[in-house]
Amino acid sequence: MESWFLLNEDGAPGAENMARDEFLLTAAETMGGPPILRLYRFVPPAITIGFHQDPARVLDLDAVRSSGIDVVRRITGGRALLHDGELTYAVAAPNDNPALGSGLREAYGRISEAVVSALRAVGVEAELSAGHPGYREEGSASPCLVSASRYEITAGGRKIAGSAQRRTAASFLQHGSILVAPASGGIVRFLKGEWKSLDGRITSVSEELGGGIENGALRRAIADAFAERFRVAWRPFELTAVERKEISRSARQKREELSGVIGREVRGR
Numbered sequence: 488m489e490s491w492f493l494l495n496e497d498g499a500p501g502a503e504n505m506a507r508d509e510f511l512l513t514a515a516e517t518m519g520g521p522p523i524l525r526l527y528r529f530v531p532p533a534i535t536i537g538f539h540q541d542p543a544r545v546l547d548l549d550a551v552r553s554s555g556i557d558v559v560r561r562i563t564g565g566r567a568l569l570h571d572g573e574l575t576y577a578v579a580a581p582n583d584n585p586a587l588g589s590g591l592r593e594a595y596g597r598i599s600e601a602v603v604s605a606l607r608a609v610g611v612e613a614e615l616s617a618g619h620p621g622y623r624e625e626g627s628a629s630p631c632l633v634s635a636s637r638y639e640i641t642a643g644g645r646k647i648a649g650s651a652q653r654r655t656a657a658s659f660l661q662h663g664s665i666l667v668a669p670a671s672g673g674i675v676r677f678l679k680g681e682w683k684s685l686d687g688r689i690t691s692v693s694e695e696l697g698g699g700i701e702n703g704a705l706r707r708a709i710a711d712a713f714a715e716r717f718r719v720a721w722r723p724f725e726l727t728a729v730e731r732k733e734i735s736r737s738a739r740q741k742r743e744e745l746s747g748v749i750g751r752e753v754r755g756r
Contacts, residue, residue, distance in 0.1 A: 489586070491717070492523040492724035493710060498530025501559040501570065505535065506737035508662055509562050510730065511579035515658035522580035522587065523724055524713055526706050532571035532670070533557040534677060537564045538653075542748050550677050551749055558749055559741050563651035563662065567678065572668030572691070574705055576602065579660045586717045591659070595652055596638045597716070598661050602648060603640055605712035606665070609705055611695045613642045640665075645690040666691040667700065 499507070504527055511523055534556055536542055542558060545567055551558060578598055580587055587594040599615055606613035616639045640648040650663030664671065669691045675682035693699050714721060726734070 489521065489717075489719045490722045491521045491713075491719040493721040494523060494525040494724040494726075495706060495710070496525065496527040498528040500531065500738075501529055501533030501535060501557045502738040502741040503734070504529060504533075504575070505559050505561060505741055506734045508577050508579070508660055509737060510734050511577060512562065512653060512655065512658055512660035515579040515581055515660070516655050519581050519657075521719075521722075522578060522584055524710070525577040525579070525724075526709060527575050527577075528573070529570035529575070531557070532569065533559060534567055534569050534674065535559055535561045536567050537651075538562055539564060540566065542745055545679060546677055547679050548749060554677070556677070557742075558745050560744060561651065561662075562660070563653045565649070565651045567674055568649065568664060569671045569674035569677070570664060571673060572670030573664045573666050574702070574709075575662060575664050576709060577660060577662035579658065581658050582654065582656075586719075591652055591654060592638070594659060595650070595661060598663075599638045599640055599650065601713045601716040602650075602663065602665065602709065604716060605705070605708040606640070606642070606647070606692070608708040608712060609692065609696070609700060611642050611647070611692055613640055613647060615639070616641045616646075642690050642695050645688055647690050647692070647695070665705070667702075667705065668693050 507525070507527075511525060515523070534546070534551070536545065536558065538561055542548070546558065588597055596615070603613045603615060639646065639650060648663055648665045650661060652659055652661040666689060672685040672689055675685060692705065710721060713719070
């Protein structure tokens, strides 16, 4: 049986989380080896924007400043997303790993299938979306959660998880947010323009179950579903002191990148 790495982490600020995901992508490209599954949260809540988005164009910067919420750029595409009341996963792997297929769509579908299995294991009637029209303009102010493309995950016709992928010549990273509590819809408060509630378009694990779920239960369900779907055993993944230092440096750069646009001093963390 093949072994994969599992990195099960607590919450971290947005820039730190995005720096860690970028590190995993680079590590998969330069060192190869088994895929890595990372599970984590955003503490405190943060907004991420897609790689190609202009924050001044899509965000209500006054609302962002007054709230004090962090904004950080993802290395993947897509639109603005509020990370609050959710569990985030990331899978980093070399492109030639046969278990994950031969291209973007195949890997996206297989990973999404594992997430669906995990949600079903905790009692959520999740399924893969066949896709329906949404907001197509990458740089628009529309939130990431307003549309469900093919292979994204829904429950009762509403989106319950959003995912995105980044590929290099030798590796890829897919990360996605699983909505655990009804909080991520609050992104509309931080977008330019007038936006109605997203309640009719998104749902959450707690809404589908009619109550909360213990954080560890969902993490275990995800790890078990991936192990079964890909027929793998888990090995713990540990970052070295040197790697942690490099990630911290990268996180500071990510905070500095948008500090001038947001109009806020960089906070050391």
